[in-house]
Amino acid sequence: MTGTDRRTSEQEFHDRQAAHRAESFAAGAAHLRFDVNEYLDHETWVRPALAALGDLRGKTALDYGCGHGMAAVALARAGATVTAFDLSPGYVAECRARAAANGARVECVTADGEDLPFADASFDAVWGNAILHHLDLARAGRELKRVLKPGGGAVFCEPWGGNPLLGFARRRLPYPGKDRTPDEQPLTRRDLLPLRALFPVVRVTGFQLFGMVRRVRPNARVLRTLDALDARLLRALPALHNWCRYAVIELRAEALSA
Numbered sequence: 001m002t003g004t005d006r007r008t009s010e011q012e013f014h015d016r017q018a019a020h021r022a023e024s025f026a027a028g029a030a031h032l033r034f035d036v037n038e039y040l041d042h043e044t045w046v047r048p049a050l051a052a053l054g055d056l057r058g059k060t061a062l063d064y065g066c067g068h069g070m071a072a073v074a075l076a077r078a079g080a081t082v083t084a085f086d087l088s089p090g091y092v093a094e095c096r097a098r099a100a101a102n103g104a105r106v107e108c109v110t111a112d113g114e115d116l117p118f119a120d121a122s123f124d125a126v127w128g129n130a131i132l133h134h135l136d137l138a139r140a141g142r143e144l145k146r147v148l149k150p151g152g153g154a155v156f157c158e159p160w161g162g163n164p165l166l167g168f169a170r171r172r173l174p175y176p177g178k179d180r181t182p183d184e185q186p187l188t189r190r191d192l193l194p195l196r197a198l199f200p201v202v203r204v205t206g207f208q209l210f211g212m213v214r215r216v217r218p219n220a221r222v223l224r225t226l227d228a229l230d231a232r233l234l235r236a237l238p239a240l241h242n243w244c245r246y247a248v249i250e251l252r253a254e255a256l257s258a
């Protein structure tokens with residue numbers, strides 16, 4: 001499959017999904033309003049990942065592959081001047097409507113993450129959730145580096161593919177929310193090599209080792225115990241980050257000074 005075929009198939013898939021979602025939003029703006037704190041806590045990695053972007057007040061931020069636009073609203077609430085883009089015009093329309101319904105100012109653009117319509121050094125901060133694993137990382141990485149200001153940083157939350165048992169479950173077991181495009185694949189350390197060639201700092205932090213069992217809805221006490229166990233194990237044995245369900249990938253345009 002060529003890059004153009006992949007982008008066409010990604011756009012069609014996500015436009016279908018957005019059209020389906022739009023049916024429930026047609027009833028009014030109330031369906032688009034949401035609690036930013038609930039969004040930040042809907043998965044364990046979202047709040048710490050956003051915090052890794054630092055203080056966003058007065059900064060320019062880009063939501064890369066914005067989809068529904070909840071992160072764009074969260075970035076605006078954190079004080080950033082926000083631009084959000086997506087390949088799917090349907091999702092861009094949802095992002096625009098969501099920003100308006102939540103009183104957030106967000107510039108919404110239909111664009112390809114591998115060929116961005118923004119000037120060099122436009123953004124202090126880039127955010128992306130579940131987007132890099134849809135892209136050609138050599139092409140997207142070059143664009144990302146181009147639009148980041150010197151000293152800027154990017155944070156992406158991505159499904160991680162380092163755990164063979166989880167890989168088997170993802171391929172074989174039925175569970176809710178498995179609807180995927182034909183080309184997306186959880187990322188592995190090898191997939192990040194083009195980013196390592198472009199960015200002096202690439203930091204990968206795993207989230208949900210045993211905690212990933214939340215996908216089968218265990219009771220709250222079991223989950224708290226497993227999350228606490230994860231925190232201890234991941235601190236003591238860094239190699240286990242590669243076995244987690246999701247990774248937060250931080251990129252810095254310049255090496256951090258000592």
Ligand SMILES: C[S@@+](CC[C@H](N)C(=O)[O-])C[C@H]1O[C@@H](n2cnc3c(N)ncnc32)[C@H](O)[C@@H]1O
Nearest residue numbers: 010014065066067086087088112113129130134
């Ligand atoms: C799994 S969704 C994630 C959306 C959103 N970031 C979120 O947190 O839910 C992946 C998104 O990537 C978008 N996408 C796929 N390929 C893209 C590309 N080449 N450029 C920009 N967006 C793309 C899709 O349209 C879709 O909205």
